[in-house]
Amino acid sequence: MKKMLDQSSDLDRVRAWAVHIFTASGALAGLMSLIHIFQGDAAGALIWLGVALVIDTLDGPLARRYSIDKALPQVDGAILDHVIDYTTYALIPAIFLYYFDFMPEGWAFPAAGLILVTSLYCFANKSLKTNDNFFSGFPATWNLVVLCFYILQTPATLNLIVVLVCAALTFVPVKFVHPFRVRALRPLTMALTFVWAGLALYLVLERGANSNLASSDPLAYWGFILVSIYFLLISFWRSIRGKLDFG
Numbered sequence: 001m002k003k004m005l006d007q008s009s010d011l012d013r014v015r016a017w018a019v020h021i022f023t024a025s026g027a028l029a030g031l032m033s034l035i036h037i038f039q040g041d042a043a044g045a046l047i048w049l050g051v052a053l054v055i056d057t058l059d060g061p062l063a064r065r066y067s068i069d070k071a072l073p074q075v076d077g078a079i080l081d082h083v084i085d086y087t088t089y090a091l092i093p094a095i096f097l098y099y100f101d102f103m104p105e106g107w108a109f110p111a112a113g114l115i116l117v118t119s120l121y122c123f124a125n126k127s128l129k130t131n132d133n134f135f136s137g138f139p140a141t142w143n144l145v146v147l148c149f150y151i152l153q154t155p156a157t158l159n160l161i162v163v164l165v166c167a168a169l170t171f172v173p174v175k176f177v178h179p180f181r182v183r184a185l186r187p188l189t190m191a192l193t194f195v196w197a198g199l200a201l202y203l204v205l206e207r208g209a210n211s212n213l214a215s216s217d218p219l220a221y222w223g224f225i226l227v228s229i230y231f232l233l234i235s236f237w238r239s240i241r242g243k244l245d246f247g
Contacts, residue, residue, distance in 0.1 A: 022058070029052035043207060082123050097163075102149050114163065149162075189230075
């Protein structure tokens, strides 16, 4: 009996290490994104940031499924996750924004610096999540912000305004939906998340061959915008009305 318990414990530790290694692979995806940035390949950089985002989406459920904090109590998975998330959600997007000139002249460095500094306070926020799993304050998803800049080809002045507003919202308790953990409207939100991701990938790939996605592929372009508006609307509704009582 004792031998069986020891074997089970060993299996739990192997699973826990496997999940931690999977989480750590997000750092390698970030490195690949940086390499593509320095090669001048914006699409490749965004795709690797997308890979890092997928890893971050999957590692949390795996960690909870296998209770890895109990199997490997000496390894703090939350800190590991935060270090990688800061790199792929804030640091690399800031470099991306700086390198590809999304800001008005003279504003690239201040905007990138603002992203890095405000994101620190997001990751240090002990009240980042509400009881119903909305984010309270802008959750430093700068990877998604620069993705939208790239796809929508928005003017530099508007990009600067968006950066300033998002940075300010880091310190304001406005709510932002977590697409997988918020229970209200979860089936619809999850389905639209997959649609959004598919459209984003398609448009990033198309952007390399087309100078104007709005005219070359209006269906995908406006579909991306409409799905994005859904996430903004549910976040706005939660912010002004309190907890959603449906779902």
